[in-house]
Amino acid sequence: MSVQIPPNDWESSESGSGYDRPLLPSQARLPLLSLSVDGYEIVGNQVTDGREVTIAVMGATGSGKSTFINLVSGSDLTVNDGLKSCTSDVEFSRSFELAGRSVRLIDTPGFDDTTRSDTEVLKMIAVALSQIYQEGHKLSGIIYMQRISDFRMTGISRRNFHLFRKLCGEGALSNVVIVTNMWSEVTPDRGLAREDELASDSMFFRPALDKGAKMMRHDNTYHSAVTIMLQLIPNTPKPLLLQTELVEETKDIAETAVGAELAHDIEEQRQRYVEEIGELEKEMQDAFRSKDSETAEELKTAREEAEAKVALIEKEQKGFYGTLATMAAVTAPLVAAAAAVGVALIAGQRRSPSPDL
Template identity: 40%
Template structure:
């Protein structure tokens, strides 16, 4: 089946937290050079699009969205920016070929805020668009580590993470930071029917305000259990910190004790060497004195013998 859109470029939209590799993926896939953020600060302050490029002979454009944890924009501002692009696209009768959600495979802890952003993305897409969703696992080690595979399985199988959307038609893929890898992910999406995200239909067709949409409701709600989860995480971190500090102190004390023992052993060894040297010096001195006494005794004996012979000759 031909899923082309009358020669129009297929639209692939990128989502995910700051630093998860969205912009790098866009650059690698398209050959463009959008600014990539370093560390925890975001460089994508607004929705950005790549130049049109070809994947399997099909024109494609990648749209890079700021993360919901953006450095400069609030969650509401970010959602409003993304929603504005999606509604404008829908109003022009353009549908999306795919929605990619990026996640770093090296992230071992997922806090309450990250859970909220995952749920917001899911509600933004809606069930009908999940067939066009790919959860992209990024930033793998070379070679891949066992704990990364364990993390991937946890994300795939747990309903707290991607288990539910995967069961409802979403896909999961590894990105190896190469053009071939990026195009492989995009090519799979080009084989599917295009889609309209749930938030676009809610805003355009139903005329809802942003906060009344399914994604906006996730953003606006702060359930008590989520607050409790954050509190528990903070307490756990404090406990881990205190435990680490105690372990560090114990290690430091043990290190001091070991150094003390080593210094004491060195001191005792030096004392023994000094005593030995002093003893050898005294023995040498006694020996030299004895040799001198023996020499003087021999001289005296020789002199006495010579004098005795002289006296005998005179008589």
Template identity: 50%
Template sequence: MGATGSGKTSFINVASGSALRVGSGLTSCTDAVQTSEPFWLENRLVRLIDTPGFDDTAKTDTEVLTMIAAFLSSMYRRGVMLSGAIYIHRISDIRMGGTSTRNFKLFRGLCGETMLRNVVIVTNMWGEVTLDPVLERGAQLKRHYDTPASAHAIVGCVASKTPRALCIQRELVDEQRVITETTAGAELGRELHEQAMKFKEERRRLQDEMDEALRQKDDQAREELEQATAELDQEILRVQTDSQQLASCYASDKARLKKMQQDLETAAQQESERQAAEHRRRMTDIDDRIRRTRESESRETMHLAARLRRLQRQQAEPARRRPRRGLWDDFLDFLSVGQH
């Protein structure tokens, strides 16, 4: 996990040898939760999960949270837990402030305090990140050198850990909470509320300036302020919509994943049935070949036995055709020998 442009997908590709699409700069390319190719590390088969950032350029924070939450809860319902979580600190965020702090708070809300011992925080800005609270609870801080060996060392820090349920998995599945009542959902709701209050305060300020421009009859300033107010109204509407759609987006993503799982199970069942039918066909073919071979061998055996009997008869026939010798024949032979 991590902010957009932090290098999550690149890290996964380096570690696993996958070819997931990578964005450029701070433009997001990961618009859905995706998984790497499985790879062996320290006698363990590892698969990494890539997630969109909370400041995604194409999706709202609400959409990103519900997407991640739906994926994690679906995985947990199937009995699958994570060995660990890797948070990648964006290289352009020199210090943990503003957006970075908000992203990390949401990440922490997703993981929960007990999962922090299975967390590795990765940074390219050594010495610039202050994360003492989470480090004190067992999280590790590692530097990535953009090499497979470096990535494998980082993954190895959590691959050997005992798999644990994330906080949001326990809240959504075990405790049956709605997403707005989860730790991460409440944190996002608080952030959205603060944004709404900030935007409304900014709008009041713009309205005061617009009123002053009207009194001064400054048409250019008034037009600029009207445009700024319209843009701010759009931001206020976006924040309000995000806040209202948190539960509905989660339900939609959950249903979508359930449908995908059912489709995969159906496809797997059909493939299993196809393979079973193919196996039965091959077994029948082999049985037929064995039967034909045995029949052929039986006919050959009978043919050889018949030849053997014929040869035996032929050997016996000359003996039967020779005349039987008697005493008179022996006497004549004796006389013949005596004459010589």
């Protein structure tokens, strides 16, 4: 016995709000989801057409990207319950069947990665996406994970999403689904209030929603993960702005929209430290004149720390400019190896069907 659950059987949002709760548009024409004793199973008239659906999953460190991918694909990407990054490289999920299509998910590090600088993260993402595009694959969708438990959209959070938009470009936003998760960590009222704020505020997700992006909830169940995937699988694949800039326009990484934005942010950070060094130097000289040697030594230590940070930033800036050739030579074998693992998993699936599907 199975129960047919129409995916559009949700509470509709108020007119003009830009999303439905739990944010799957009621007009979406998707196959029904069948819940049976054997698990979830997709039914409908979609058939395999031989093209693999590729979907990238992005978001901040600790936002649940790897957990989501493992849940829906049956992969075993490394997961960490804390905020320390476990996704320091671009990783590919196993290939799995859903709605009559072969699907592959791409796990990416966040721009606030704890083991790599933002420029290194962008290079890793850029190389992987460029290689995929050069091989003739476009993304059918991009999932951006956002913790609903974050009650404040900090400056870092806003910056991360702004960089994400620059990476995608306006034309690809219609293939973006912003997924809010970790609902179990908030009360329904507080979660709903936070969701409304994220969707309606021009400082948060409103501009992306106006360009065709969608918001959906994920409650950490296979059911909701599949529902999100079904929103993306029928999409017409589109290239991201970063892909066209690097491959078709042969721009340097620092010349791309997201690269230029990141370079601007880094330079602003450098300038702040330079100003801090000037102020510390002035205060240190005042302390020397006052014969306050203890304070002078403390200020000297603080100045040296700030100078070290400036040197580190300048090293990062220097490494950011120039072609992607060196980076591609290093990371292309990793990308190819990840893809090969996926092929091997597909072969294994053919010999032994996955219990997840």
